[in-house]
Amino acid sequence: MNSKREIYFYWKQLEDYERNGPNFTYHALVTQDDKTKLYTPMKDKSMSFIDIKDAAMSAVQIHLKSVNSEGSSANSSYLYIPSDDNILEGPASFTKLAYANGTYALYWEVKNIEHIENYTLFWCEYNVSRSCVGRMNFTYLDSTKTFYITDYLPKETKYQFAISVNNGMKSSGMYWAKCDISHDIIVMYAFPVTLSHDKTGKNYVTLSWKMACSLQNNIILAYNISYCPVVNKFFCDGQVQNKSILISPEKNQVNITGLRPYKTYRFTFALNTTYGLREVENATDYVTTSPDSPEKPVNAKNGI
Numbered sequence: 645m646n647s648k649r650e651i652y653f654y655w656k657q658l659e660d661y662e663r664n665g666p667n668f669t670y671h672a673l674v675t676q677d678d679k680t681k682l683y684t685p686m687k688d689k690s691m692s693f694i695d696i697k698d699a700a701m702s703a704v705q706i707h708l709k710s711v712n713s714e715g716s717s718a719n720s721s722y723l724y725i726p727s728d729d730n731i732l733e734g735p736a737s738f739t740k741l742a743y744a745n746g747t748y749a750l751y752w753e754v755k756n757i758e759h760i761e762n763y764t765l766f767w768c769e770y771n772v773s774r775s776c777v778g779r780m781n782f783t784y785l786d787s788t789k790t791f792y793i794t795d796y797l798p799k800e801t802k803y804q805f806a807i808s809v810n811n812g813m814k815s816s817g818m819y820w821a822k823c824d825i826s827h828d829i830i831v832m833y834a835f836p837v838t839l840s841h842d843k844t845g846k847n848y849v850t851l852s853w854k855m856a857c858s859l860q861n862n863i864i865l866a867y868n869i870s871y872c873p874v875v876n877k878f879f880c881d882g883q884v885q886n887k888s889i890l891i892s893p894e895k896n897q898v899n900i901t902g903l904r905p906y907k908t909y910r911f912t913f914a915l916n917t918t919y920g921l922r923e924v925e926n927a928t929d930y931v932t933t934s935p936d937s938p939e940k941p942v943n944a945k946n947g948i
């Protein structure tokens with residue numbers, strides 16, 4: 645059982661004209677278990693967050709002030725982080741659709757909606773590490789919302805989004821969008837899919853798949869499964885033509901027939917979307933069909 649946790653504390657930076665002097669930074673006073681420690685952001689990384697490593701599971705209080713060469717701000721912002729066992733359940737899925745004109749469509753799914761007061765939606769410029777190197781922005785959304793459309797962000801910049809579930813002083817913390825479909829991505833590295841097989845026979849296999857993403861209707865037009873017999877463990881046999889089939893988006897399994905006995909096949913899962921065909925990283929399964937009795941010899945001749 646974990647006795648420590650890592651906490652990323654984010655805030656919205658002041659505008660340059662609000663800094664009012666040189667040597668500007670932020671001071672975060674973090675109090676936990678009657679001990680207080682001063683944190684400052686790392687200027688070479690970001691002025692939007694601090695990383696509290698090895699925090700205990702108990703509740704945390706944070707007071708944030710802005711500071712320059714003339715002193716600190718008269719007032720501070722306050723955040724209460726509940727103990728780990730009192731943190732709200734986050735969204736079951738959070739999906740980002742990015743359109744060519746710079747619009748983002750965001751969809752999320754939450755199980756226990758009756759305990760939600762509102763949501764906080766966060767966004768900043770995209771970063772591989774998921775941390776916000778630039779300015780963090782946020783807005784509050786009503787608890788009845790399950791999607792949000794942004795049409796006001798510059799299309800020249802790529803953005804990442806997070807969401808939190810809130811109820812009073814309790815929160816789920818930030819959940820980054822793990823399901824990402826973008827118009828400029830061919831291989832989808834942020835779209836979790838598990839492809840597996842159930843029944844296997846001499847000339848058939850039953851495949852099934854699970855997706856951790858919820859999507860609006862008509863985004864996925866069909867599932868595409870391509871397959872081939874393999875040689876050298878992983879590579880398609882170049883002597884045999886690859887095959888593929890399309891499956892209705894309402895289904896989550898398919899029975900593929902016409903396979904050869906005692907052969908290893910590679911099955912690859914992809915999505916036929918409104919953007920075109922999108923491959924999914926790591927959505928591959930290898931299956932060996934059952935053995936069968938051998939075929940009869942051919943060209944047998946009487947040697948007498």
